[in-house]
Amino acid sequence: xxxxxxxxxxxxxxxxxxxxxxxxxxxxxxxxxxxxxxxxxxxxxxxxxxxxxxxxxxxxxxxxxxxxxxxxxxxxxxxxxxxxxxxxxxxxxxxxxxxxxxxxxxxxxxxxxxxxxxxxxxxxxxxxxxxxxxxxxxxxxxxxxxxxxxxxxxxxxxxxxxxxxxxxxxxxxxxxxxxxxxxxxxxxxxxxxxxxxxxxxxxxxxxxxxxxxxxxxxxxxxxxxxxxxxxxxxxxxxxxxxxxxxxxxxxxxxxxxxxxxxxxxxxxxxxxxxxxxxxxxxxxxxxxxxxxxxxxxxxxxxxxxxxxxxxxxxxxxxxxxxxxxxxxxxxxxxxxxxxxxxxxxxxxxxxxxxxxxxxxxxxxxxxxxxxxxxxxxxxxxxxxxxxxxxxxxxxxxxxxxxxxxxxxxxxxxxxxxxxxxxxxxxxxxxxxxxxxxxxxxxxxxxxxxxxxxxxxxxxxxxxxxxxxxxxxxxxxxxxxxxxxxxxxxxxxxxxxxxxxxxxxxxxxxxxxxxxxxxxxxxxxxxxxxxxxxxxxxxxxxxxxxxx
Amino acid sequence: xxxxxxxxxxxxxxxxxxxxxxxxxxxxxxxxxxxxxxxxxxxxxxxxxxxxxxxxxxxxxxxxxxxxxxxxxxxxxxxxxxxxxxxxxxxxxxxxxxxxxxxxxxxxxxxxxxxxxxxxxxxxxxxxxxxxxxxxxxxxxxxxxxxxxxxxxxxxxxxxxxxxxxxxxxxxxxxxxxxxxxxxxxxxxxxxxxxxxxxxxxxxxxxxxxxxxxx
Numbered sequence: 001x002x003x004x005x006x007x008x009x010x011x012x013x014x015x016x017x018x019x020x021x022x023x024x025x026x027x028x029x030x031x032x033x034x035x036x037x038x039x040x041x042x043x044x045x046x047x048x049x050x051x052x053x054x055x056x057x058x059x060x061x062x063x064x065x066x067x068x069x070x071x072x073x074x075x076x077x078x079x080x081x082x083x084x085x086x087x088x089x090x091x092x093x094x095x096x097x098x099x100x101x102x103x104x105x106x107x108x109x110x111x112x113x114x115x116x117x118x119x120x121x122x123x124x125x126x127x128x129x130x131x132x133x134x135x136x137x138x139x140x141x142x143x144x145x146x147x148x149x150x151x152x153x154x155x156x157x158x159x160x161x162x163x164x165x166x167x168x169x170x171x172x173x174x175x176x177x178x179x180x181x182x183x184x185x186x187x188x189x190x191x192x193x194x195x196x197x198x199x200x201x202x203x204x205x206x207x208x209x210x211x212x213x214x215x216x217x218x219x220x221x222x223x224x225x226x227x228x229x230x231x232x233x234x235x236x237x238x239x240x241x242x243x244x245x246x247x248x249x250x251x252x253x254x255x256x257x258x259x260x261x262x263x264x265x266x267x268x269x270x271x272x273x274x275x276x277x278x279x280x281x282x283x284x285x286x287x288x289x290x291x292x293x294x295x296x297x298x299x300x301x302x303x304x305x306x307x308x309x310x311x312x313x314x315x316x317x318x319x320x321x322x323x324x325x326x327x328x329x330x331x332x333x334x335x336x337x338x339x340x341x342x343x344x345x346x347x348x349x350x351x352x353x354x355x356x357x358x359x360x361x362x363x364x365x366x367x368x369x370x371x372x373x374x375x376x377x378x379x380x381x382x383x384x385x386x387x388x389x390x391x392x393x394x395x396x397x398x399x400x401x402x403x404x405x406x407x408x409x410x411x412x413x414x415x416x417x418x419x420x421x422x423x424x425x426x427x428x429x430x431x432x433x434x435x436x437x438x439x440x441x442x443x444x445x446x447x448x449x450x451x452x453x454x455x456x457x458x459x460x461x462x463x464x465x466x467x468x469x470x471x472x473x474x475x476x477x478x479x480x481x482x483x484x485x486x487x488x489x490x491x492x493x494x495x496x497x498x499x500x501x502x503x504x505x506x507x508x509x510x511x512x513x514x515x516x517x518x519x520x521x522x523x524x525x526x527x528x529x530x531x532x533x534x535x536x537x538x539x540x541x542x543x544x545x546x547x
Numbered sequence: 548x549x550x551x552x553x554x555x556x557x558x559x560x561x562x563x564x565x566x567x568x569x570x571x572x573x574x575x576x577x578x579x580x581x582x583x584x585x586x587x588x589x590x591x592x593x594x595x596x597x598x599x600x601x602x603x604x605x606x607x608x609x610x611x612x613x614x615x616x617x618x619x620x621x622x623x624x625x626x627x628x629x630x631x632x633x634x635x636x637x638x639x640x641x642x643x644x645x646x647x648x649x650x651x652x653x654x655x656x657x658x659x660x661x662x663x664x665x666x667x668x669x670x671x672x673x674x675x676x677x678x679x680x681x682x683x684x685x686x687x688x689x690x691x692x693x694x695x696x697x698x699x700x701x702x703x704x705x706x707x708x709x710x711x712x713x714x715x716x717x718x719x720x721x722x723x724x725x726x727x728x729x730x731x732x733x734x735x736x737x738x739x740x741x742x743x744x745x746x747x748x749x750x751x752x753x754x755x756x757x758x759x760x761x762x
Contacts (some may be wrong), residue, residue, distance in 0.1 A: 096635040184733060224729040341735065341737075347730065386698075396604070400710075
C-alpha cells in the first residue's frame with residue numbers, strides 16, 4: 001500500500017502517525033459513522049485543532065476531519081521551497097475584485113494542522129482596544145468578547161505553544177514573561193532594531209512559536225530558515241505537533257484526506273452530521289454538534305454549499321452575512337541592500353518587531369500595523385523581484401546576485417471590514433463536484449492611507465541604517481479573517497461570543513472567520529485563544545444543560 | 548578558466564551528503580535534477596518556445612550547466628500542480644499555458660511574420676515587454692489578459708522553475724537545504740563554514756579557497 005500521505009489516509013485502523021518519531025504510530029480511538037459523536041469538527045488548524053484538543057480533554061467524543069494529509073515532519077518534509085508547496089491549499093479558486101488576493105501559498109494550508117504547518121509562527125496578542133474598536137476607536141465593529149478574558153486565554157495558548165519571547169513586552173497592558181526565552185537576532189532583525197532606535201520607537205524580539213529550548217521529543221530551533229515551508233525538525237509549535245497529539249491522547253479521532261462537502265440538517269432544523277469524501281466515496285458522519293473550522297474561505301463556502309430547502313441562503317445565514325466582511329491584512333514591504341552580508345535565509349524570518357503604530361493613535365487613518373524583519377527564500381524572492389519590482393532578464397539575474405545583502409521590513413496591517421469583500425460560490429466545480437469559491441477583494445481609502453503611512457515610515461527606517469537601492473513592494477497581503485463574524489445581535493452577526501451560530505444552535509464556527517475586525521497583528525494566537533475559550537464555554541454550557 | 552561569479556567555486560550540491568540534507572531532501576532534489584527532458588505535457592514546439600522565453604527572462608549562467616526550466620514547467624503541468632487560485636478571466640493553468648503560447652506565436656507572426664522561437668533576442672524582448680504591459684490582445688488570447696498571463700503564469704512559473712534548481716542557488720550564494728544542521732552564525736557578515744563565501748574586492752582566491760571547503 002502507498003505510504004504517500006497525499007494519496008492514502010494514515011489515521012485509520014486505530015492508529016495515527018506519531019509526529020515525533022520516524023515511521024511510528026500512536027494509538028487513536030475511532031468512532032462509528034452511525035453513532036452520533038458529541039462533536040464533529042471540520043478542519044484541524046488553529047481553530048479546529050485547538051478546539052478538538054479542548055473538547056476531547058473536557059470529555060466529549062470528537063471526530064475532527066481535514067481535507068489534507070497527515071504528515072510526519074521528520075519523514076515527509078524536505079528542506080526545499082518547491083517540494084513543500086504540498087502544504088498549501090491549491091484546489092481551484094477564483095480571485096476577483098479591484099485588488100485580487102493571492103491565495104494558495106500566501107495564506108491557505110491543506111494538511112492536518114492546517115495553515116499552522118506553514119505559518120511564520122509570529123504569535124501576538126491583539127491590542128485590548130481592538131475588541132471594542134467601534135466604541136473606543138471609532139471604526140469597524142465591536143467584538144462580543146472582553147479583552148481581560150482574552151488575556152487569560154492568550155496566556156493559555158502561549159504556554160501550550162511554549163512561545164519564545166522577550167522578558168518584558170513594550171506595548172499594551174502588562175503580560176507575564178513568555179514561557180521560553182527569546183531567540184537571538186539574525187542580521188535582518190538587527191537591522192530592524194537599529195532602524196527603530198534611529199527613528200526613536202521601541203522594538204522587541206518577536207514572540208514566536210518555535211522552541212528556544214528542548215520540549216519533550218522536540219528539539220530547539222536550528223535556525224534553518226525554511227519555516228514558512230514547514231518545519232522538518234519539529235521546533236515549530238504547529239497544531240500538528242501540539243494540540244492534535246493532545247487531542248488524540250484525550251480520545252479524539254482525526255480523519256485525514258476527508259473533505260467535507262455538506263453539513264446536513266434534520267426536520268427540526270438542527271445539524272445532524274456531515275457528508276465527507278474519503279477514499280473515493282462519500283460518507284456521512286452523525287454528530288450531535290457540528291463545528292465548521294475551515295478558515296475564512298472554506299468555512300463560508302461550506303455553509304453556502306450546504307444550502308437546502310429549509311435554509312436556501314445557506315446555513316447560519318439568516319443575517320445574510322455568511323461570506324461577507326472578509327478581511328486580509330496589508331503586507332507591504334520596503335526592501336534595500338546593505339554593504340554587510342545579511343543572509344536572511346538563516347533563522348525564522350521575523351525575529352524582531354515593532355508594534356509602535358498599533359498603539360499610537362496620532363495618525364490620519366483608522367487601525368494600525370506592526371512591521372517585522374524578513375527572510376524570503378530564493379523562489380519567493382525572485383518572484384517578488386519579477387512581480388513587484390518589474391525585473392526580468394539580465395537585471396533580474398544581476399539583482400539576484402545581491403540576495404545575501406538584501407534587507408527588508410514588512411507590515412502586517414489592519415484592513416477595514418467592508419461588506420463588498422467576501423466569498424461567494426462560482427459556477428465551476430472542484431474535483432469533488434463542489435462549487436468552488438470566488439473571493440473578491442478591494443481596498444478602501446483607509447487601507448490605502450495605512451499602506452502609504454507604513455511605506456513612508458519603513459523607508460525612513462531603512463535609510464537610517466544606510467540601506468541602499470531602496471524600493472517598495474506595494475501590493476502584497478496576508479492572512480484571511482472574517483466571513484462569518486461574531487457579535488451580540490443575530491441580525492448583525494453569524495455567531496455569538498461562544499462561536500455558536502444564532503440560527504442553528506448545534507452548529508458552531510471556530511476559526512478566523514468569526515473575526516469582526518482584523519487588527520494589526522498576525523491572527524493565529526487570537527484564533528487559538530478563541531478556540532480555547534469556546535472549548536471552556538461548551539463545557540460550562542454542557543454542565544448547565546444548555547447545549 | 549577563472550570563475551568570475553560572486554561565489555566562485557561554490558556548489559550547494561557538495562552538501563548533499565552532509566547533515567544539511569535529510570533523506571527526503573536528497574530524494575526530491577535527485578528527482579528534480581533528473582527531470583525528464585522529453586516533454587509529457589507540452590509538444591516539442593511549445594517546449595522550445597518556453598525555453599526561448601526563459602532565455603530572455605532568466606538568462607542562463609555562463610559558467611555552470613544550464614537549468615532545464617522548460618522541462619521543470621512541463622513536469623509541474625504534467626503532474627497537475629497548481630497555485631490554488633486564478634484571477635477572474637483566467638483559465639486553469641494547463642489551458643492558460645497552451646493558449647498563452649499559441650497567442651504569443653500569433654502575435655509574433657502578426658508583427659514579424661515568424662513564430663516567437665525564430666525572432667531575434669531584441670524582438671523577443673519587445674514582445675515580452677508588450678505582454679507584461681498588457682498591450683497584446685489579439686484574438687488568439689481568447690479574452691485572457693496578456694498582462695495577467697505574463698505576471699501570474701508564464702513569467703512566474705519560469706522564475707519559480709529557475710530558482711528551484713541547485714545551480715541557481717549556487718549562483719546567488721544561497722545556503723540551500725539545511726535540515727537538520729541549520730545555522731549557528733546569524734549576525735552581520737557572519738558565515739558558517741558550510742555557507743557560500745563571497746568574492747570581495749576582487750579577491751577571488753580567498754572565496755574560492757573557502758568554497759572548496761563547503762560541505
